[in-house]
Amino acid sequence: MLILFYLFPIVEVFRYSLTDIRLDKEIYSYGISAYQYVLSNPNFWEMLKITIIFVFASMFLQLFFGLIIATLIDEGERRNLKGTLVVRLIVLMAWVIPGVIIGVIWNLFLSEANYGILNYFIQLLFNTKISFLSSQDLALYSVIIANVWRGTAFSMIILYGGLKQISEELYEAASIDGASTLDKFFKITIPQLKPVIFINMVLITIYTFNTFDMIMALTGGGPGRSTEVISLNIYNTVFGHLELGRGSVLAVILFFINLSITLFYYNFVISEE
């Protein structure tokens, strides 16, 4: 029953992807025309490029900042510094805020209108404004920054949990051998964290591939198509253009991308272990 519950919608998406079904028409036929259309459309490949930049830049930066924050908190706890719990809570707040609200918050922050907070200070200091959201060249990076702000907390929590699993004795032994802090970080912390880092990478990547609520509120996919990622395009294709068949093709492609990443994880981490 449970298998049926989970499998049925997936099978339906695959079935729809092999049709030319539109939501405003009851008659449809089977075939691969939807696949042909999507794969031969230059806008699809441009969108895939944007999606890959968005996902992998977000993933690396979330991992990087998550690791730095988790390490700092862990180190703070080792040294009995006050305030580590507060830091964890503050960082986590970004993670629990709904994506749409994050989009609105970052819009207020990055906007070039008179209420744009960052541009207000930039104008005070340099007498100019930066088109964070209205330049087709910069908008994607702005969206990545907002997504990194949102996702770093998740990454931090996973890595923090991993850091807590590393035996204190390893660090003590390394200290006796005269290892520096950097030596300990690269020769104990990173190797010990490797499985957690990989799990984190996979989860962040899949989560970011599926992100569209925040982008919708921040840029709506624009200017032009500069921030239209695949998940947002699926939404627009199905809900805006009523093209269920074509939207399903995009969903199937997204499904296989996510599946490949999961298999990558199994091959490179689980099999190694």
Added chain:
Amino acid sequence: MRKILIITLSLMLMFSFGVYAQDNLVTSEQIGDNEASIELSWAALPYYSLSNPYEDRENVLKDSALRFAKRNPDVKINPQVLTGDISGQMLKLLQQESAGNIPDVAQIDSFYLPIFKDKLEPLNEFLTEKEINDLVPFAKEGMLDNDGNVKALWFTTDVRMLYYRKDLIDTPPNNWDELIEVAKEVTADNNMEGFLFSAGRGEATTICNLPYFWAQGGKLINENGKPVFNEGENREYMINVFEYIKRLVDSGVTPRRVTNITLEADINGDVIGNNVAMFIGGNWQINQLAENMGREEFNKKWDIAPIPQISSDLEATAVGGWTWGITTEDPDKKAAAMRFLDEMYFGKEGMKEWTKVGGYLPTRNSIYNEYTYYSDNPWMDKIQSIMENGHVRPGYPIYTNLSTEFQVALADVIDGNKTPEEAVDSMWNNVMAEYEEMN
């Protein structure tokens, strides 16, 4: 004495039961008596329903519903609320229609009406010719199908227009050249943006900028549903639109950040902050801005005018709004549904009360003239006059793609990635690829 006490108690009991029964006739879950022989399902958006987030709207609707229930004791209405964004709501209705359980009465965005027309029942028998002729022209036209049948009741509308700072600009510009000239002067004197409008990814961008194309006589899609905006003179009109937008940005009158304005209301912050001299907005922003700035200050600073066009003798704007459709084939249910909609939203009284409390525009011309709320309102004359040149977006399936491509092309022109000609070519190629795939 005992008799008097019994009679008094009996009367009190009867009265309280009466009040209870009356109150119970209208709840957010049901209108009418449980035992009523005719049962209707009615799907509305939250802001148009009895489960309304606004108390004043809910009160008006509940009063109308109570009147209906008392006059129609044989009818029971089961309300449903359409949730999600507009496209999601319309999608839900389409899915219900496919599954055979679409509500008997459904609220449909006028923009989606063409998709629903063949799924709705004709309502000719319920409307007199006089009533139909009382409607604003685009509503009258939009409600009819190709065979001339009334398929929906268009009960509210909205319109786009030029808002300008009347304390800074003596006479509103009439054409593109004048607008650029006026905006330059105001910008230089007052350190504010000259002219703002939506140019981001969203329907507001299309609906606020297409009037430039329509005013020139441009046609987006022909009677067969085929895009024609790149054919003959239409191409020239579309290029003119993009060239104008480019001129606005290149002259410094409009900042590039308009490509991040996705809704008309996104400009409200600039208006409240005294940061803009002119903008294209919707009629509903009058109330939004007046509430935020204070009605007196808003009235002192701002006025409205038709959207300036390529030459002063041309006028056009874009209109939208909401309709009701009836899906039940049962004649008794259909008649009951029509009486219900008349009482609540479409009849003269219902429409007057509803548009007044909701801040919408009525689609019956007579309401503007016969009711003081509208006839004494200084904005209404101007709005009604602007609305006369209202254009409805073409209701063909390809329109949504065309709209998206228009938004992308506009951003490309503003960002300097494409010339106006290249933008029109790219828009045409993408729309036609989609059109050919659909046919």
